[in-house]
Amino acid sequence: MVTNTSDERSAVVSLRHIAKDYRDANLRKVPVIRDLTFDVHSGEFVSIVGPSGCGKSTMLNIISGLLPPSSGSVTINDRVVDGPTTSIAYMMQQDLLMEWRTIRQNIELGLELRHVPTDRRHEVSSEYLRRFGMSEFADSRPRELSGGMRQRVALMRTLALDPDIILLDEPFSALDYQTRLLLEDEVLRTFSSLGKTGILITHDIGEAIVMSDRVVVVANRPTSVKEIIDVGICRHNASVTESRSDPEYSTFFQHIWGDLDQQHLVD
Template sequence: MSGENTVLKENVFINKEEKKSFESRQDNNSKHNDHKGHPNKDEREIKILAKNVTRTFTVKNRGQKGVKEFVAIKDINLEIRAGEFITLVGPSGCGKSTFLDILSGLSKPTSGELYIDGKLVTGPALDRGIVLQGYALFPWRNVRKNIEYGLELKKIPKKQRREISQEFIDLVGLTGFEDRYIHELSGGMRQRVAIARALAYNPEVLLMDEPFAAVDAQTRETMQEELLRIWEKTNKTIVFITHSIEEAVFLADRVAVLSANPGSIKEIINVDLPRPRKLGDVRNSPDFNWLSHKVWELLHNVENKNETNVINESRNIAEEISPTVDL
């Protein structure tokens, strides 16, 4: 994770045989069932469809008169299935947040189209919930009133609002803190409020832009596992932006790796790890480490040659994976 030290067992290595076996298991599982025995996610309906989405901005031409066009993202094509958890990773400035802004309806593409449930996205709507890094909570409202905000917009009666807000207060582990104000909460608790608020009005899609980047490492790990628990219970479609390779792999069904500016999808990696997941168990597995290294290679533009794509048997895997820590 970003800014954290990755601790891996010294005897965990990935050689050519392990790599080949892992890739074979990925191919076989992707053709049949998931780890819960359910039909593969490819058989679910398409929830989000991005078709050649491009966004350009007009900026000042530094050192010269006039303006020029800056291409933030270019020709983003992506299909996301209902109930899928997909993470987006890429270099800073590659347009991840720009894409999420378009998906939320807060911005419009310069060209291309984006659909949710077959309907063209033309602006914000209550079928999407948004959780940001900065919480974006109302300091003059207590926990319950913050969570009920979206319900108020939907004109839900007061009694029903209270019942729904209590359900999500319990879901995110804030029982007993209903009447606390935002300044009385820790960073992790504030993010729980933001998640509960986004879920309370029952959106189809949850959009998350580096929601755990501002909390400490221990809280971040706890929040990651809590988010997976909530996702497995609510079955929401989640699009999650992060700079942390470990976080991206741990959470996702698939990781979409974006190229540097202008941002476009470089490759999508299937994360075929068993669920439910516990970070302490998953982090040290060869499969997790191989996937993390694969993402790292893509982000660092390492060519996928026979020898460069395999971790040397004589080296500790921590030496190979550790560069991902600062991304």
């Protein structure tokens, strides 16, 4: 197994010595993240795996500029992140679709907020509806769709903004297993064809292995990087199902499982 290898490509996301503290009810400092450092390269898909409650979502909020670090810095394309940026979009566990809007209108929401002309918004939404095989549902309402279809719409809404980097906060965790596999495949194919960079946080070790070029294993609070593992079996398998049958899959799984603070895995 190869771990922590160097990469000559320039990083599109760089975290350097990130720390984040909160204050409890008694105003005592509670360290959540400590000295977090790693890079993500253009077109790469990286998963972050760690114990429940270790601050993985906090990491994404810091990367996105929604939350400032207590110390350290995040740079996107060599520019320091000091607030939200159009280079990054967020896909969360909940689809957060607006029930009073049609599927097309939900996909176009971000473009509408950016005052993109109507014709262009329709062009973009039509392209993604076609790409995901959902053109016939353009005028449907979210309540008419299954959970997997709703998450596809959430993904289309995210992609419509044409971000360079997409942050994924356990977007498949509420789905049944079969739908989850299908969406994992769709995300990988879409990111690859569009050249998007992805950062996923997940509790699912298998999901991290079959989707990622690299897996960042983080420790329990205060969180730091324990190991960065080069995986990449998704690059030479046709699907996530095939990747789960890859001879290397079990080796990666056991290695990452051994890395985790297993006593903290249960919420």
